Amino acid sequence: MSDQDFRAEVRAFLEAALTPEMRTAPRTIMLLDVDLQQAWHKRLAGRGWAVPTWPEDYGGTGWSREQQAIFEEELVRANAPALSPNLQMIGPVLIALGSDEQKARHLGPLRSGEVVWCQGYSEPGAGSDLAALRTQAVRHGDDYVVNGQKIWTSYAHRSDWMFCLVRTSSEGKPQAGITFLLVDMKTPGITVRPIHSIDGLHHLNEVFFNDVRVPVANRVGAENDGWTVGKYLLQHERNGVAGAAYLRMRLGHVRALAASSPDDEGDGVMMDDPIFARRLAEVEVDLLALECLIHRADAAPDPGLKSRMSSMLKLRGSEIEQAISEVGRLALGEWGRLDQSLGLEDRTLPVAGPQGGPEIMLSYMMGRSATIFGGSSEVQRGIIFKQLRQYGV
Amino acid sequence: MSDQDFRAEVRAFLEAALTPEMRTAPRTIMLLDVDLQQAWHKRLAGRGWAVPTWPEDYGGTGWSREQQAIFEEELVRANAPALSPNLQMIGPVLIALGSDEQKARHLGPLRSGEVVWCQGYSEPGAGSDLAALRTQAVRHGDDYVVNGQKIWTSYAHRSDWMFCLVRTSSEGKPQAGITFLLVDMKTPGITVRPIHSIDGLHHLNEVFFNDVRVPVANRVGAENDGWTVGKYLLQHERNGVAGAAYLRMRLGHVRALAASSPDDEGDGVMMDDPIFARRLAEVEVDLLALECLIHRADAAPDPGLKSRMSSMLKLRGSEIEQAISEVGRLALGEWGRLDQSLGLEDRTLPVAGPQGGPEIMLSYMMGRSATIFGGSSEVQRGIIFKQLRQYGV
Amino acid sequence: MQYHLSEEQGQIRDVITAYLRDRYDHDSRLKIVSSPERWSPTVWNDFAHELGILGLGLPEWADGLGGGAVDHMLVMDALGSALVVEPYLETCVLGAAVLMRAEGDVARHLLAGIVAGEVRLAIADLEDGPMSPTVPFTSAARVEGGWRLRGVKSRVTGLPGATHILVTARAGDEGDMAVFLLAADHPGVALVSGPTIDGRVSSEVRFENISLSADACLIGGGRGAEVFAEAVDRATAALCGEAVGIMRRLIADTLAYLEQRRQFGAFLADFQVLQHRLADMQVEYEHAQAMAFFAAGMADAEPERRRPAVAASKARISRALRHVAQEAVQMHGAMGMTDELAIGHLFRRATVLENQYGSIDRHMKAVVKAGSDTAGWAAD
């Protein structure tokens, strides 16, 4: 099929499958409305397009890189919801390192959108410093008994399963005694407590483990080898094309807002103000440069080079995400004062001020986490310097 | 006398005393033409205005703070050359800590502009880290015998005297064994070697000491107590009102250039370009804020507070100095490519491109040193953090 | 230009700070902003009587203590660092500045009422656009015995506790901006209220052909725009003081956090990268502090200097505030993202304050437009 035909096919599908509600639903990365997001996931899965980048044996589409890019572009154009980022993280890990039983059990429901996963890495005192992990798993027969606490767990309150890192040994280097487990969130002994975040909403949670029994069969990789598994997984974070597509979508929202928001003088729109237009162009050019780097990383002949670039993509991607919200906030001006987070959850409430404003404020506030979670910018800079020292410019 | 009358008197004097050559001579902080600068110094001294801030007993004018500010403003307005910054450094030190003999010998010629002084602090390996000083002075009878090397010494090749720090002991804390000496540059054993700097010109030098005999009578303060003397002197660096006045003058030059430089489209002047105008306004507002901080420091009821602010004034003053050149360079565009440094030294050569352009390029290049010399920005940030920790916000 | 508090002013600041430390700590504040009223009559009463600060920045003829813009600044600084939501700015600064320009007994009585803690004002100036319009859509028609007011005002703060509302409107056939006063419970005033991200209440206020008496027009005769602009500049200068208070708290909280939190085997405060970034925050804070004095000093100047001076100050201080607030959250790591520490609340207030009475861009435009060289202004 020609790329052009392929694009037409994708577009036709999206036209038919996306409800107006899905297109306009408020979102940070995920939709705030998890049910609606999973409904969209199921529609994609029904068409066989939920996990295009997975190997074909596991339900991937086998698209060319060009087709993959077209698909991402069309999703952005149609304002489609993103699927859970955890899908792209745990899926490839299970495919590469999971047991046959784990694959059989989890990959199907993951692909079809029937289950929601959350990620259990952070702990109080072990955010950027994963080696300081303290949640303990002690082997008792065919189970691990897990005790401890995870924190900042996005959507734990809506998740069926968690993949997490636990400590199984305190010997050797701190990274050495970590194990990667899959935990059924319905297991007795798990308590989820909400954390209200800076935007006033509830995405984050604390998760407490009190004598939680996790079958040894739910371990991925060897005992004490969880660090390797975890690192493999980090490579599949949203730093690539999909991440840039998300930023493009967000930039499009800001552009739309600025094209209709009155400027400071009240006699034109923000987009025509030369200072504002320059600022927006600056972000656009930064994003374009990031995309160039993503394509360069994707096409890297040397996998080491590609993995070295992932810290840079995380660092700049998160900064650009914040820059987009910052520009959006400028277009919104004093309207940004209103707390319309309730309206984001209950969409029957009317929006005061420009359409899209409440989402921009949500992104501005919650987006401060972009440079904190998933390896803070400070940690990334440390990694980048080490690599520079080791491999040269 | 009313402030208004005072201003008129200053203005009338400057009108008469400043030659057109003095007003337009190229400069970084000092004039490039040291003879011309000293000629101006002598004219000011003839009127009794060379060292207004010194105590009246030593030739100061006893002006009120308002009068002092008016004087500085009028100097800027008239584009008068600045006097050697070393004048404001060594003068107050000798007045406060010098012996009667030192005062009698040096203050007169310093005030009258007959002698030029240079500062010998930096050494190879001891720039920001003064405690690592290695130039050695060993007591032999009534002399110190000095051996070692100073570097980055501005105008050493045109100076009659140097004030410098030397090591007289290697015991105790590294700062403890330092002594402050006044050295006649004609003493046998001193060799001055030029360093050509990034702007292609010769302001900087290396100074070598080979068994140089300096009378003990030329020591300021006690032996091994030079650190205290040196610190006293650093407080008198150009971080105050005079420094801001210099920045104002430089900003005025850029403003004048931008009001006549054609913009990128060739259909207007840079000053009318909204992006450029905003950038210039940004620097102006930064400078205004710095001036507010200078006035706050000057009026501080607590001398400790005033001295704590001096690191901030150095840090931001040097950054603003660079920002001014940066904006100037933007107004200059591709004209900045020309190396017209020869024209700065030989003023009979014609200037290509906008008037004032060569000076702006000189300031841009040599101005990189503003955040390096006199305690680098990195050192200042370290000091500011320590003070924050000790005294709180 | 005054660049330090006098000894007496310093003592007043200490008294306010001590009061707020005891009675307006994080938890007490959360109780207030989540109460049905969303403000505290008790605190306001204490401001009036225990602290006596409501008249601090007002002249003696208005029952005040004879202070000025620096006094407003010091109060706003103290209130800012405790994130006080009560309407000092609206009532004692902006509203009082308008009332002081009004003639007649109504204004005089209201000023006395402000000092006594009995009058609180809401300012209804914003409409559907981004900024306060000089030619409002809201209009007041001259009718027999008074006025008839109609229009919709947007994002009015302080209404749950306000006793009166100041409304800007086009007046009469001339259509010049005038300022009107009405009781908050005046019949026919329709409110739709909702929360703001900085813990306050914002209301859309609808005036549907409300009848007002003749003396409801506080500032008329073509003076409305000029008087209101002056009042807004005074409020903007006072906001500079609030920003300084917020920054001080942000830096202090961040330093304290870094000093108690360990990572990679060391206290965060021992990491040089964080030290230098805190140093930059402190430098921004000190500049903002000095410039807030400048803004206060220029609040009384003639409009040609007042406008660009206040605009420059608000722009520069807002830039500092944004930098400090974003860095403070970043350095708190995930803890900066919760609603549980003060840091997130300070961040949200900083976010609002940055755009309040004009964004950085808008104020910088005023500086560019004034075209004036600011040489010598800081010294005057």
Place this chain on the structure above:
Amino acid sequence: MQYHLSEEQGQIRDVITAYLRDRYDHDSRLKIVSSPERWSPTVWNDFAHELGILGLGLPEWADGLGGGAVDHMLVMDALGSALVVEPYLETCVLGAAVLMRAEGDVARHLLAGIVAGEVRLAIADLEDGPMSPTVPFTSAARVEGGWRLRGVKSRVTGLPGATHILVTARAGDEGDMAVFLLAADHPGVALVSGPTIDGRVSSEVRFENISLSADACLIGGGRGAEVFAEAVDRATAALCGEAVGIMRRLIADTLAYLEQRRQFGAFLADFQVLQHRLADMQVEYEHAQAMAFFAAGMADAEPERRRPAVAASKARISRALRHVAQEAVQMHGAMGMTDELAIGHLFRRATVLENQYGSIDRHMKAVVKAGSDTAGWAAD
């Protein structure tokens, strides 16, 4: 879009780099730029014959090796990191791009001459304004048997070694921009030359009613502005490659300096503050590297995409270059201020390159003006 060199291109880059390391090190370069000629015929000859790079980016019909913009980029990158002053950009990129659009034997012969190292071009397009004018003041009048050229060109580089000059001028009665060719030693060409801060020579070139033959008009018929703009975009894309080479050298030199220099009892490279700043420089470098490929890839696109794409690249890369150059000097401390290390020379070239064929502001204006969303461009 190509984002990596092919294996063959990588080998060519290595060969050039090795040659320059041996023959164009810091001292050799200083000798060249301070020689009376201020360029090296030997080096140019080696480029033509030993390295064979002068035709690398030219099509085969023009005696080239069939390469394109990416080949220009890789050469410029290598030349940039050695601060080569010889006129590759003027001759093989900008000049050749014009010649390739010209018809007739003159252009064909010149292209062959370029590849053989016998022809070097100077580009005379700038006049008294800040940028290359599309309606030059310099004019060419049609006369019996040819043209008569008059005007003054400013800041022409490469003249000491150039064999020919390309001149933009308003041509004939129509007044459209056309491009003319003349020998550098053509009678009546008057030069005033002086040094540039990046070690080259800049000349003011005066044409005082010079007679030219009919075929001196290389690009006429109203096509001059379009063809020259395309050539400038190709040169601009190539400059992006040079910027990347300069940045690589700046970072490598800085890292090496920090690793050998001690202060306060530790190697500078062990200070976390400097580590993080170096990391940011490296991030800027990698973005610039990727975007230089993008610029090269877009150099062949239709003007509606080529212009904003090249403009965006030059603006973004110049921003990176400025940041890296200023930081590199700062981290070298006082050593960064001397003329003795390469760092100062790299800084000066970076300073010039930033504004060459348009400042950041000018290019960003082109991006804004194009108004186009760049979504998907990087992938094409």
